[in-house]
Amino acid sequence: MNIENFLGDIVKSSVEALYGKLEGEQLQIQKTRKEFEGDYTLVVFPLLRRSRKSPEATATEIGEYMVANVKEISAYNVIKGFLNLTLDHSFWADRFGEICRDCDYGKAKPTGRNIMIEYSSPNTNKPLHLGHIRNNLLGYSVARILEANGNNVIKVNLVNDRGIHICKSMLAWKLYGNGETPESTGMKGDHLVGKYYVEFDKHYKAQIKELMEQGLSEDEAKKKAPIMQEAQEMLRKWEARDPEVYNLWQTMNGWVYAGFDVTYKALGVDFDKVYYESQTYLLGKSIVEEGLRKGIFFRKEDNSVWIDLTADGLDQKLLLRGDGTSVYITQDLGTAFRRFEDNNLDEMIYVVGNEQNYHFQVLKLILKKLGYDWSDNIYHLSYGMVELPEGKMKSREGTVVDADDLIADMVATAREMSAELGKLDGCSEEESNAISTMVGLGALKYFILKVDPKKTMLFDPRESIDFNGNTGPFIQYTHARICSILRKAREAGIDTTTPCSTLLPIEIELIKNLCDYPNVVAAAGEAFAPSIIANYTYELAKQFNGYYHDYSILRESDSAICAMRIRLAESIAKVIKSAMYLLGIDVPDRM
RNA sequence: GGUUCCGUAGCUCAGUUGGAUAGAGCAACAGCCUUCUAAGCUGUGGGUCGCGCGUUCGAACCGCGCCGGAAUCACCA
DSSP: OOHHHHHHHHHHHHHHHHHOOOOSOOOEEEEOOTTSSSSEEEEOGGGHHHHOSOHHHHHHHHHHHHHHHOTTEEEEEEETTEEEEEEOHHHHHHHHHHHHHOTTTTOOOOOOOEEEEEOOOOBTTSOOBHHHHHHHHHHHHHHHHHHHTTOEEEEEEEEBOOSHHHHHHHHHHHHHOTTOOHHHHOOOHHHHHHHHHHHHHHHHHHHHHHHHHTTOOHHHHHHHOHHHHHHHHHHHHHHTTOHHHHHHHHHHHHHHHHHHHHHHHHHTOOOSEEEEHHHHTTTTHHHHHHHHHTTSSEEOTTSOEEEEOGGGTSOEEEEEOTTSOBOHHHHHHHHHHHHHHHHTOSEEEEEEEGGGHHHHHHHHHHHHHTTOGGGGGEEEEEEOOEEBTTBSOOGGGTOOOBHHHHHHHHHHHHHHHHHHTTTTTTOOHHHHHHHHHHHHHHHHHHHHHTSOTTSOEEOOTTTTOOSSSSSHHHHHHHHHHHHHHHHHHHHHTOOTTOOOOOOOHHHHHHHHHHHHHHHHHHHHHHHTOHHHHHHHHHHHHHHHHHHHHHSOSSOOSSHHHHHHHHHHHHHHHHHHHHHHHHHTOOOOSOO
16 A cells, blocks of 8 residues: 555545645645654645635644544644644554565566666776776666566676777787786686786887887877787777687687676676677667768768767767778667667666766767657666775776775675674684675675765775665664564564554654655666665664664563564564665675 | 766765755764674764855755866767
8 A cells, every 4th residue: 555645645635625626736745754743744835825724724624624534544733834644553553464464565566668777888808896886786776676666677788898908908918928818827817808908008108108209299109109009900800800819809808708707796796688899889880871861960071970969069979980980879879779679678778987978968869869769768877986085096097996806805804893793603614604795795785875876976995884884784784683583583482473553653663664665666766776775774774773772572571562573573674685685785694 | 168967064975756953874972781683772062055146935955147076078988
């Protein structure tokens, strides 16, 4: 049962009984703030022109009527223009019963909508870093949230496996690699390839410096550096399918994929389909022709194709080079078209950093101008950069936080903390590992997901990630604690089925929060914001901890109340587990 | 300069469609483990919601204008 709708209905019929049929007036009903008495509040200001009375008199009149005529309303009070309504205990007991019985609580009915979400999209020339972690966690979590909202979700990854940057790594490996392999060095494949990307840059910079000392300008030096020219030659060979280059490319990409798989697995993310740019980079040319035919695009003297978006406050954008080869946006036009056609998509979400806001603005606009009305169903889930205390992460300056290192650090710290607190006493090595991994990753994931995606966030490796307060481990801890209570109740053989209709105010608060969960899931789905789920779950866990501390759950002498409290704890654990699932965070039964 | 986004406590962040006295955590201080997990609980201090004007019964939220910061505006991807 949807409480907001129910309240809307009963308030509406009461108001209409008093003042006649409402036309277009919105009834504003919200949860009553903690410091006032009541469950829900009607804001009566908008109704004053109907009642032609003061706010207080209007609120009192409606309150009187509702207590007299609506059986669920047990009391009311009026403060200024706010009518606070109190719902009957049996009403909350009924809602609570519904939650207890519903195994899939929070999940919406199927919508039949097909939604594709693209995330991760790594380059194959270097390992994943902290920025990718934010991307992966957001994408994976949003996919789960959309699923819980009843949609068919297709998770895809578009791997950027071709281009000059890969050639740089390949060339440096060929020149300076001495035949190193992941096997021979024991290095993770993506790290090995990344090492040679850095190596390339080192030699490239040295060559630029040398050429500049010979009197060349910086721009000239950058173009003429032999190693860069060689890399470009390699790219040409790759496009011509030169066997030697192509083989090396396949080998080194293979190393990288093996490395990425390890990282993805550690992060707990996965994909339904992986696209490779080497297979899609030629798409989009037919769209360019279509645009030319329709007169939306134009050709310049050098044969390149452009679109003029100056009327829309943007600028001219290249769509096809003079030599007929495509650029990034050409491919994206082609893949978008194909994805909508092939999968009967209702929506396409791209999880891509905010540095590409302009690109997606252009992409949508072009598709719109071509007359594809599904362009409105493309959504760029733009997220902010992750910054370090010293400023931005720069891969060239080595101020990056490597994803694998970070994950390992988090798990190691979690293990230390757990051991220090004695949480691992009596655990097998296997259990210790499982708990440390859950807690370490829970801390990392929660830390990143609790922040609104579009905001730039700060990551301080030394102190940012904590295990106390508003953190993943706190929520995991609360869940583990509840599980412990339930185990003890089972051992004690407490009958948890005894009905109980008396509820403390704090218990009603907890039930109210539980009732909110489906709305929270829906809101998170609408805004593509896991942060909504994260902050809700923290509030719930925090509230339970306070309750748990103040009231004995197992030792209550009244067995009906004891049973009710155990059921309440059970429902909270159920919602916490379900919410954490939507964030991709595992919850332990003990820790 | 154009476009997009951000600005809330010392720090990191919440704040649902405009509502009542703006909330957490961290840090600081004071308490609480013979009773179900102290990764916890309770309390204290800490605010010109960047600034100004407007809309209205009412603005952190909506509109306009400033100030400050970020990203982007490649025949890179």
